[in-house]
Amino acid sequence: MSDNMISQVADPREERIRDVVIVGGGSAGWMAATMLATALSREIRIRLVESDAIGIVGVGEATIPPIKKFNRFCKVDEQAFLRETNGTFKLGIEFHNWGMPGDRYLHQFGFVGRELDAMVKLHNWWLTGRLAGQADYPAWEDVFIAKAAARANRFALPAHRQGDPLGRFTYAYHFDALLYGKHLRRLAEARGVERVEGTIVDVERADGHEGVTALLIEDGRRIEADLFIDCSGFRSLLMGEALNEPFDDWSHWLPADRAMVVPSAPAKDGITPYTKGIAHPVGWQWRIPLQNRIGNGHVFSSSFSSESEAEQRLMATLDTTPLDTPRLLKFRTGRRRRAWAGNVVALGLSSGFLEPLESTSIHLVQSGLERLIELFPTRRMDAVLRDRYNAQSEREWMQVRDFIIVHYKLTQRTDSEFWKYTAAMDIPDSLSAVLDLWKERAILGVDGGHLFQLGSWSSILIGQNFLPQGVHALADRAEPAAVAADIRRIVDEVNRAASQLPQHHEFIARYCAAPAS
Numbered sequence: 001m002s003d004n005m006i007s008q009v010a011d012p013r014e015e016r017i018r019d020v021v022i023v024g025g026g027s028a029g030w031m032a033a034t035m036l037a038t039a040l041s042r043e044i045r046i047r048l049v050e051s052d053a054i055g056i057v058g059v060g061e062a063t064i065p066p067i068k069k070f071n072r073f074c075k076v077d078e079q080a081f082l083r084e085t086n087g088t089f090k091l092g093i094e095f096h097n098w099g100m101p102g103d104r105y106l107h108q109f110g111f112v113g114r115e116l117d118a119m120v121k122l123h124n125w126w127l128t129g130r131l132a133g134q135a136d137y138p139a140w141e142d143v144f145i146a147k148a149a150a151r152a153n154r155f156a157l158p159a160h161r162q163g164d165p166l167g168r169f170t171y172a173y174h175f176d177a178l179l180y181g182k183h184l185r186r187l188a189e190a191r192g193v194e195r196v197e198g199t200i201v202d203v204e205r206a207d208g209h210e211g212v213t214a215l216l217i218e219d220g221r222r223i224e225a226d227l228f229i230d231c232s233g234f235r236s237l238l239m240g241e242a243l244n245e246p247f248d249d250w251s252h253w254l255p256a257d258r259a260m261v262v263p264s265a266p267a268k269d270g271i272t273p274y275t276k277g278i279a280h281p282v283g284w285q286w287r288i289p290l291q292n293r294i295g296n297g298h299v300f301s302s303s304f305s306s307e308s309e310a311e312q313r314l315m316a317t318l319d320t321t322p323l324d325t326p327r328l329l330k331f332r333t334g335r336r337r338r339a340w341a342g343n344v345v346a347l348g349l350s351s352g353f354l355e356p357l358e359s360t361s362i363h364l365v366q367s368g369l370e371r372l373i374e375l376f377p378t379r380r381m382d383a384v385l386r387d388r389y390n391a392q393s394e395r396e397w398m399q400v401r402d403f404i405i406v407h408y409k410l411t412q413r414t415d416s417e418f419w420k421y422t423a424a425m426d427i428p429d430s431l432s433a434v435l436d437l438w439k440e441r442a443i444l445g446v447d448g449g450h451l452f453q454l455g456s457w458s459s460i461l462i463g464q465n466f467l468p469q470g471v472h473a474l475a476d477r478a479e480p481a482a483v484a485a486d487i488r489r490i491v492d493e494v495n496r497a498a499s500q501l502p503q504h505h506e507f508i509a510r511y512c513a514a515p516a517s
């Protein structure tokens with residue numbers, strides 16, 4: 001290194017970020033506040049600006065298993081958090097009517113009950129029996145312990161004993177999004193985050209370079225920072241409105257653009273430890289069980305259905321009495337091209353939206369935060385860090401997008417223009433490649449960093465009747481009747497194991513019952 005270069009290197013302490021401002025106090029904002037306050041030095045000031053007048057989206061009640069990593073890192077106490085958010089446990093998502101009306105399968109979280117072979121994945125063995133047309137053959141979902149527990153409404157925390165089938169599942173949560181934000185707010189404030197109440201009326205741009213210098217609040221306050229985290233929801237106040245970052249629209253692959261939501265009374269016959277995703281002639285409906293109510297929402301496309309038809313479909317198919325009048329939310333599927341531009345990082349709805357079919361939005365906030373902590377910049381906003389952040393974010397969003405599209409693409413329904421459209425639509429090349437490889441030889445062509453791995457993909461592909469033509473060469477040699485006997489033994493084992501678990505509502509009552517409201 002030349003003397004000249006040495007003299008140009010500033011004291012790294014001088015360049016450290018000193019001030020972070022988070023815009024927005026929805027789930028994304030308070031997750032960011034909690035995680036950054038846990039990860040960053042106490043010398044870094046963290047403020048969160050939110051507007052009580054604007055409020056939050058307030059839906060987003062189902063999660064996926066990696067949220068437990070967020071909880072571990074942020075020291076979120078599982079029992080306390082579930083008690084305070086009317087939380088319940090989630091073993092997967094039960095899809096109804098997606099292949100054909102009347103079809104049902106579970107996208108379960110976890111592993112097959114037992115592998116038969118060190119080399120060949122179990123789905124190949126299962127397919128050997130299935131493709132040979134074995135009589136009374138178990139469904140693919142039946143080899144998963146999570147399915148056996150879910151269908152019997154049973155739940156307990158996974159066992160940690162080696163070889164125990166009760167250790168071969170994992171779980172996520174359902175919770176009240178509003179209460180979740182409040183819970184995280186308490187944690188974040190206890191760790192030094194300052195909350196600023198007020199509506200931002202203007203965003204001051206930096207002169208001569210991309211970025212933001214300050215926020216102007218309606219009462220005249222001016223808030224400066226080195227780094228801004230845009231969690232301002234669909235409005236995308238900084239990334240969208242101020243920086244004008246282009247939005248890549250994916251609605252030709254995911255045409256739903258509305259959700260009609262309504263809570264209903266809790267079920268009398270227990271609490272299902274899974275979300276339901278029920279396909280309708282246009283779009284689908286979620287059913288998310290909390291301790292004190294069921295969250296319901298009908299996701300549909302305004303190109304294929306009016307709002308009043310959607311409302312009728314939603315209200316006609318509730319399991320329990322509605323507790324409110326339905327509320328309509330509008331959205332656009334896609335994402336801001338860059339998640340990090342200048343000194344602004346967008347998280348949550350301000351960075352983009354993928355419909356909640358696989359409950360991935362809160363996870364995308366979490367992974368965006370993990371990435372930000374790993375690549376945390378200096379005030380120079382190092383381009384090399386930013387570019388890596390953006391490349392990784394783009395890849396992750398596209399992978400999740402493809403996983404959601406596959407549910408629509410693989411329908412065999414022809415009962416409405418909506419399903420005819422999704423079955424016939426072009427799909428991204430990245431997804432075609434996955435489907436081609438699966439069709440040929442039951443091989444899953446996604447990389448190890450993909451959020452959804454073989455257990456998840458095989459559930460959807462097989463659950464929607466997209467069976468491969470052939471299996472792995474080693475499994476090909478097997479005698480189908482002998483394989484089928486092994487598969488039946490695994491199914492018996494997981495059923496026996498699951499029957500030892502308590503009912504989900506009993507477990508909740510013991511472990512994390514919310515105070516009676």
Ligand SMILES: Cc1cc2nc3c(=O)[nH]c(=O)nc-3n(C[C@H](O)[C@H](O)[C@H](O)COP(=O)(O)OP(=O)(O)OC[C@H]3O[C@@H](n4cnc5c(N)ncnc54)[C@H](O)[C@@H]3O)c2cc1C
Nearest residue numbers: 024025026028056057060062200232233348349356361362
């Ligand atoms: C129909 C639907 C269903 C969903 N279901 C799920 C699900 O099951 N699972 C899942 O993981 N995710 C789900 N999501 C996504 C989830 O709700 C969001 O990703 C998550 O809640 C994060 O929202 P947010 O914090 O980005 O935005 P919001 O909750 O909208 O928060 C935005 C914040 O910005 C503030 N703000 C905005 N403008 C200003 C201003 N001018 N001045 C000051 N403050 C301002 C607001 O006051 C608010 O605090 C769903 C979303 C929708 C639309």
